[in-house]
Structures are given as C-alpha cells and as structure tokens.
Amino acid sequence: MKEMVFYPGCVIPNRYPGVEKTMYYAMEKLGYIMKPMEGYSCCPPPGIVRSVDEELWFSLATRNLSLYDDRTIMTACNGCFATLFDANRLSGNGEREIRHVVEFLYRDVGLEKIKARVTKFLPLKVAVHYGCHLLRPSIYREVDSPENPVILDVLVEAVGAESVPYPTKMVCCGGGGGVRAGHREVALEILKRKLTPLKVLNVDCIVVVCPLCQHQFDVGQVELKNEGVNFNIPVLHYSQLLATAFGLELEMLGLEAHTTMTENLQEKLEKGEDLEQ
C-alpha cells in the first residue's frame, strides 16, 4: 500500500460526497491509502479568488500545500488541481507533486491494472467531458493533448463503457471562471450550446472528472428545464463509475445528491454487463 494525501476541495464534500467516497474506495482497491487532508480550506479557485487578488489566492493555496509533508497530493477536481498545481510550481517545491486522479490512473496505475480489478463491467454509452483546467494551459499541465485528448476515453472503455464522439466534446461546460457563481444566465446559455448535440446521441450519462463541471451539468439541466429546455442526461464523476466497476454498492455512490438522474442509468449500473452473453 502506498500513501498519499487527498485534497477534496469544496464542491466534492459539500455537493457530491459520493465522489469523495468513491475516490477513497477505488484508490484503496488499487493499492493506495489516501489520507484526508485535515484542516484544509477552499483551494481557492483562480477564476474567482485569483481574479480578485492573486496574492490572496497564492497564500491560501500554499497554506493547503504546507499541511502535509507527503510527496503526492491527490485531487479529483480540475479547479483544485489547477490551483494547487500552479501554486506548487510557483513555490518551487520540486519534491511535492500535485496529481489529478485521471492522469494518475492513466500514467501511474495503467489500464491493465485497472481492468484486472474490475468485477462488474458497465455497458454504458457515455459522453466524456474533460473540462478545461485538467489540460490547459498545456505548456504547464503536460497531461494530454489540449485539443484531442484520449486518456478519459480509454479509462471509461477500461470499465466496459463506450465513449461516443460529439462535436462539442472540448467545449467548456460554462460553469468555471466565476461565471456560474456570478452570472448564471451566461453559464446556462453556454451549457445549452454544449449539450444540444448530445440530444440525438442517446447517451446513458455524461462522465466528468471535475465536480464543478458535474454541478454545472447536473443542476444546470434542472435550471434549463425550468426554462423549457429538456435534456435529462445524468452526470457521473469518473470515480463513481470506477468504484461501481470495482464492486461498490449503488447506495454508496451518493446518487441522491444528483438532481438529474434516470432509472435507466441506475439499472445499468446495478446490473452491469451480463457476462453470460
């Protein structure tokens, strides 16, 4: 068992606790003990806090970084990853590494090891959404191509799902940069444009790697519905998908917190692939 520290941020614990649960569960199955980062605060996000006061952004971020001496700090949110990654880079600590679970799974764990742990393959048709700050700015992130990434596509395929191509795949969800927090109507307009091509594709769900994107897609769809625009596409974080494939019961995914959910998805998650066929 290897040890690392988990930095969960604000949105995961306080909007989608199931993501936190599934992170601990899936990583342990893969042989990693994640210690919760006690005493941490909001990362804080660049779009809001750095936009107001870069020095405040840096001070709060470096306080979080200094709480534990471990080499690896794990994140499961693109915003937390971006802030801690950049603050760590600027503070010049070469010993410490800030990781995002998706690139860690792809680069350090590897597809073979993940497939070997799957006890329930999930025959879902999904639309993957990478989000922005995992990949960009690519000169610093060096995670995958900023225009044609593959890591999340192959990771969903590793658990038996199919990733369908769609024209707005690399478009922002519209929630970041303080847009959802400050100007909801703009966030919803971008969301509508992002989701429209998915209408005809009949996907079972959208798979994200950031709880902020998750919240924008999940709650944003309810808000759009109130305006008469209906998509009804549930949204899962990759960790929820992975933990299900590793055998975690559905009750532990925290799906009650999701405002857009379908019976179809829950049934498919419950049943998994019929191995007889």
Next chain:
Amino acid sequence: MKDMLLSRKELNKVNTCIQCGTCVASCYSSRATALNTRRLVFDYINKNIPMHDDTIWYCSTCYSCQERCPRGIMLTDILIRVREEVAEEHLPSKLKKFIENIREYGMGVPPRKSDIDMRRKLGLKNYSAQFIEKSLKEVREIIDSRRDKL
C-alpha cells in the same frame, strides 16, 4: 510577489497581437455574450479598459483562446490580471460573497444540512478547516491581511 503567473515579458507580448480573431472564434462565451477577447487585448494595450462593465466576468477561463493564439499571448492569464484591476473598482456581489464564505467557513461552497447528512450515511468524516478551530483561524488571518484589496 506580483507578476507570479504572468511575467512582465509575457504581458508585453500583447503588443504583438495581429488582431487575427482566432481568440474570439475559439470562445464559446463570446457566442453567448458580448465578451470579445480581441477587443479586450486591444483596450488593454490602449489602457482603456471599461471599469463598470460586467462583460469581463463572462469569461469561463477555459484557456481555449490562449491555447490557440498564434502569437502565444497569454490571453486568459491577461484577462484574469485585468479582472484584478477591474475588481478594485467593481466586484460582482456574488463573487464577493464567495470570498466571504471562505472567511466564514473556510469553504467557498459551504455544506448544507443535506450534505452533512449524506456524509454521515457514507461514513465520511468532516475534516476541512470549517471543523477545526485552529485551521479556520489561520484562514481568516490570511484573508484579513488582504482586507484592503477586498
């Protein structure tokens, strides 16, 4: 301390903008709103940023424009820098509230009762600064030391 994510050298690159429009063409927010990244760069060069206009807050900081600019101008980071200047005069109230939340709870997005209940059901501990007095005090001290900016 200043010029952390954006050096003077990077900032000066704005003068090499050829007004090609790639940034605007890459911007989904500009399709939905009046945000115009190219215009913003132009206004910035001319020291003519409109101070009482919310448009700059419509950028979702997706970095598409910065990624694609043929001149390598760090557009998104510049835009964030311009926001800092604008924020000194006029900060949208909901964003101000977000920072107040961090001071109050240590969290920009604090938990509701339903979140705490679900955490209990899932067997998750509460370990953020909100629940540890010493940590929350540290966070507040950091924020209070920047009060003049907020």
